[in-house]
Amino acid sequence: MNNAVECRSLTRSFKGNAKQQAIIALDNIDLDVREGELFGLLGPNGAGKTTLIKILATLLLPSSGKVTVLGYDVEREAHKIRPRINMVSGGEFSGYGLLTVRENLWMFSQFYGIPTRIAKQRIDELLHDFELADKADAKVRTISTGQRQRMNVVRGFVTDPDLIFLDEPTLGLDVNSSRTIRDYIRRWVREQNGKTALITTHYMMEAEELCDRVAIIDRGRILACDSPCNLKKQVQRDAVFTLETTQFADLDSIGHISGVKGYTGETNGERQKIRIVAEEESVLAEVIQVIAGKGGKVISLTKVESTLEDVFLQLVGRGLI
Amino acid sequence: MAVNEHLRTIRWAAWLGWQMESNWTSPFLFIIYSIIKPIMATLIVVFMYLIILKSVNADPVLFSYMFIGNAFYMYVAQVLFGISWVVHEDREHYQTLKQIYIAPINFPVYLVGRGISKIIITTASVIVTLAFGILVLGLPVNIWKIDWPLLIVAMVLGLFCICTIGIALAGISLLTARHGTGINEGVAGVFYLFCGVIFPITFLPSWGQSIAFFIPITYWLELLRRSMMPETISISGLANYSAQEMMVLLLVSILLFLFFSLIILKYADFLARKKGKLDMTTAY
Numbered sequence: 001m002n003n004a005v006e007c008r009s010l011t012r013s014f015k016g017n018a019k020q021q022a023i024i025a026l027d028n029i030d031l032d033v034r035e036g037e038l039f040g041l042l043g044p045n046g047a048g049k050t051t052l053i054k055i056l057a058t059l060l061l062p063s064s065g066k067v068t069v070l071g072y073d074v075e076r077e078a079h080k081i082r083p084r085i086n087m088v089s090g091g092e093f094s095g096y097g098l099l100t101v102r103e104n105l106w107m108f109s110q111f112y113g114i115p116t117r118i119a120k121q122r123i124d125e126l127l128h129d130f131e132l133a134d135k136a137d138a139k140v141r142t143i144s145t146g147q148r149q150r151m152n153v154v155r156g157f158v159t160d161p162d163l164i165f166l167d168e169p170t171l172g173l174d175v176n177s178s179r180t181i182r183d184y185i186r187r188w189v190r191e192q193n194g195k196t197a198l199i200t201t202h203y204m205m206e207a208e209e210l211c212d213r214v215a216i217i218d219r220g221r222i223l224a225c226d227s228p229c230n231l232k233k234q235v236q237r238d239a240v241f242t243l244e245t246t247q248f249a250d251l252d253s254i255g256h257i258s259g260v261k262g263y264t265g266e267t268n269g270e271r272q273k274i275r276i277v278a279e280e281e282s283v284l285a286e287v288i289q290v291i292a293g294k295g296g297k298v299i300s301l302t303k304v305e306s307t308l309e310d311v312f313l314q315l316v317g318r319g320l321i
Numbered sequence: 322m323a324v325n326e327h328l329r330t331i332r333w334a335a336w337l338g339w340q341m342e343s344n345w346t347s348p349f350l351f352i353i354y355s356i357i358k359p360i361m362a363t364l365i366v367v368f369m370y371l372i373i374l375k376s377v378n379a380d381p382v383l384f385s386y387m388f389i390g391n392a393f394y395m396y397v398a399q400v401l402f403g404i405s406w407v408v409h410e411d412r413e414h415y416q417t418l419k420q421i422y423i424a425p426i427n428f429p430v431y432l433v434g435r436g437i438s439k440i441i442i443t444t445a446s447v448i449v450t451l452a453f454g455i456l457v458l459g460l461p462v463n464i465w466k467i468d469w470p471l472l473i474v475a476m477v478l479g480l481f482c483i484c485t486i487g488i489a490l491a492g493i494s495l496l497t498a499r500h501g502t503g504i505n506e507g508v509a510g511v512f513y514l515f516c517g518v519i520f521p522i523t524f525l526p527s528w529g530q531s532i533a534f535f536i537p538i539t540y541w542l543e544l545l546r547r548s549m550m551p552e553t554i555s556i557s558g559l560a561n562y563s564a565q566e567m568m569v570l571l572l573v574s575i576l577l578f579l580f581f582s583l584i585i586l587k588y589a590d591f592l593a594r595k596k597g598k599l600d601m602t603t604a605y
Binding site: 012015054057058060079082083085086087088092093094095096097098099103107108110111112113155199298 | 326329330332333336337340341344345415416417419420421423424425426443570594595596597599600
């Protein structure tokens with residue numbers, strides 16, 4: 001199987017100003033995305049996901065390294081890549097407000113040279129699939145943020161690209177809209193042979209549910225890359241627990257315990273919910289001891305099945321958000 | 322194949338531009354606005370003239386020189402500014418520049434397409450202004466004596482030239498958000514000062530006249546005046562050149578500007594991709 005995307009030693013830095021050092025957004029990345037794959041980039045804000053997508057979508061040049069998309073070099077052959085890709089960014093409000101939803105989509109379909117009959121049919125189908133049919137003739141400035149975001153997802157698919165880049169496509173959307181988008185992406189890749197989707201997200205569940213393979217990225221580096229199932233196997237050797245405790249000072253002290261690979265803490269009123277990935281169960285005794293020493297009391301303790309979040313915790317040592 | 326793609330890009334970019342220019346209000350208000358705006362803009366210059374010379378009849382040739390130059394200068398202000406502003410508008414306001422940029426279209430062709438709506442609207446404004454001048458202010462232009470072939474050829478070349486310069490400014494706009502307006506206004510101001518828009522270039526110092534001879538807008542405006550009112554040749558400072566010579570000069574200077582504009586756009590495009598400027602939103 002061919003690779004839709006190949007990155008070799010890809011580095012991208014942004015020049016700082018007098019007070020700020022240069023920022024390394026991508027640090028010597030090697031990455032392959034296979035044709036026909038639904039590939040996820042999972043990482044926190046600022047990890048480098050969007051920078052990578054911009055380079056692949058020919059919007060940004062790499063500082064060094066070699067990147068090919070659909071077999072073409074992103075620096076020298078962008079004009080050969082562009083007819084075959086599209087890109088959607090979540091959390092943006094792009095669109096020509098004075099045009100209707102249908103006009104916006106129609107115009108982009110024409111820039112891609114889609115024949116009239118096919119474009120009309122495809123727009124109607126996609127508007128129906130994304131529950132926007134009743135807004136087709138509404139001016140974009142009059143529709144809600146979520147509807148506008150769905151319109152942009154439709155814009156991405158209306159050109160029927162071979163490779164689509166979806167940068168946090170469900171960011172800020174309600175549960176139903178997110179599900180609609182996820183269902184469509186999954187169907188699009190599965191039902192059309194050879195179509196590839198590269199999706200970035202910081203929602204663990206989204207990556208786990210959607211992607212054939214996931215790359216975990218943090219601070220510009222790929223920390224792991226495999227199927228969600230294989231990634232989870234990495235932490236199945238570890239012990240994953242959730243503890244509910246009363247409030248206590250210095251949650252960070254848990255991270256200093258020998259054998260704790262990562263943890264997250266979440267405060268809920270008077271109580272704290274802590275998720276811990278540890279090398280072995282025996283570490284738990286010291287964890288409880290530390291909590292008690294800081295004035296806390298363990299209310300409940302559960303051993304849990306590992307998730308992608310635990311993989312991230314193990315690799316990075318901290319939570320995703 | 323490529324020609325078809327370019328024509329398709331121009332068609333839909335022009336359609337988009339037209340929707341954005343005309344769709345913001347009711348057709349009636351749009352027409353009223355399109356008539357009143359150019360007339361008011363022209364009256365500013367007319368009143369300045371009247372303050373100095375008291376009457377249109379005091380020097381009808383100078384008045385015609387000024388009025389025709391000012392009317393056609395609207396193309397420079399509107400189309401040139403309009404094309405370069407597309408970058409700012411699409412990137413900052415509509416946040417669509419990156420979507421347009423990665424579409425399989427030729428970006429300069431898209432810019433020209435967007436400029437076509439400006440050309441249409443400005444043409445209406447120029448016609449309204451000239452009609453106002455002839456009918457109300459007594460501008461001594463006889464429409465039956467206009468050299469239409471010269472006017473049409475000069476118009477086509479001139480508009481091509483303005484689009485070319487607009488493309489260069491759009492390239493610069495790719496790299497800056499804050500200074501985009503200033504650069505546009507600065508360039509338009511330079512052309513207004515040096516190209517014989519409202520006063521003959523003979524009023525300029527010799528170095529200023531040298532600049533005027535380098536800018537194609539100078540020849541374009543002169544050819545337009547000659548086609549409409551040949552009497553203005555006597556004061557233009559370009560009487561030594563025949564219309565054919567001026568046409569050649571216009572063509573050569575356009576080709577030079579086209580060459581440099583495409584280089585500027587290509588380099589700016591490279592820098593914008595290198596620096597990550599194509600999707601920046603600065604709220605300017």
